[in-house]
Amino acid sequence: MISEYQLLKKIEEDAAIFRQHIREKRFQQAKYLYDRIRNVVCYMELDENIKDSIFGVRKDRGEIKQDGIFRMGEVNKVYLESCIKSKTSPEECFLCREHLGQKK
Numbered sequence: 001m002i003s004e005y006q007l008l009k010k011i012e013e014d015a016a017i018f019r020q021h022i023r024e025k026r027f028q029q030a031k032y033l034y035d036r037i038r039n040v041v042c043y044m045e046l047d048e049n050i051k052d053s054i055f056g057v058r059k060d061r062g063e064i065k066q067d068g069i070f071r072m073g074e075v076n077k078v079y080l081e082s083c084i085k086s087k088t089s090p091e092e093c094f095l096c097r098e099h100l101g102q103k104k
Contacts, residue, residue: 004046007044007046037054054068
């Protein structure tokens with residue numbers, strides 16, 4: 001069984017890979033990595049403080065209060081670029097709207 005400490009170390013390593021994907025403009029790979037980590041963290045039902053340190057904290061209106069290991073600006077860019085690369089318009093892309101804090 002993996003400890004919380006080991007999991008956080010792995011997530012930090014994956015965050016570095018995530019940023020490398022962004023630098024190399026491999027946005028879909030970065031999105032896949034982020035989504036996989038988000039799914040694991042949700043499945044593991046980690047403490048809210050740990051989730052906040054990974055994903056950051058937003059205010060009521062979606063404004064970034066505190067960035068986590070995965071900076072929201074980078075995550076937003078990845079989702080937007082993934083929508084563009086897949087030829088899905090950002091207005092139609094639910095996940096893009098969700099990450100950019102836009103309404104339907």
